[in-house]
Amino acid sequence: MKMPIHLSKDSRVPIYHQIEEQMKALIAGGQLHAGTLLPSIRSLSKDLEVSVITTRRAYQNLEYEGFIRTVQGKGTFVADIDDTLKKQVKVSAVEQAFENALDIALRHDYNVGQIEKMFQDVLSRYIKKEKGE
DSSP, rough: OOOOOOTTTTSOOOHHHHHHHHHHHHHTTTTSOOOOOOOOHHHHHHHHOOHHHHHHHHHHHHHHTTTTTEEEEEEEEEEOHHHHHHHHHEEEEEEEHHHHHHHHHHTTTTTHHHHHHHHHHHHHHHHHHHTOO
16 A cells, blocks of 8 residues: 655654654544554555654554554554544644744744735635635
8 A cells, every 4th residue: 555645855844753644644534544454664664765764663653642553463554543533633733734834934024914914815715716716
């Protein structure tokens, strides 16, 4: 199974953390269902062109947090997580995206009022696009 994970080597976020966050999003968003067999650490490392150590760290953290489980001799599977945890992951992902956007805007010397206007403009365009206008 090819995982739809896209890594940014230019990001300040460590690669293992990018893997973790994207896998959490896939699980919380329902793209990866409970019981789904995941690629082996070695296979995912090869697909993503990262070290086995990096992928192992992401898998270990995901297992520790309860998102995946490893069955000796069978593989690593998506765990059955509750709806509260799924909701927390979704909220956290959106908040993180907002924080990243704010960091970029502030680094470009926009003030709070300008950022709020920009957000409202983008939101308005998005809503119109969704309505087909």
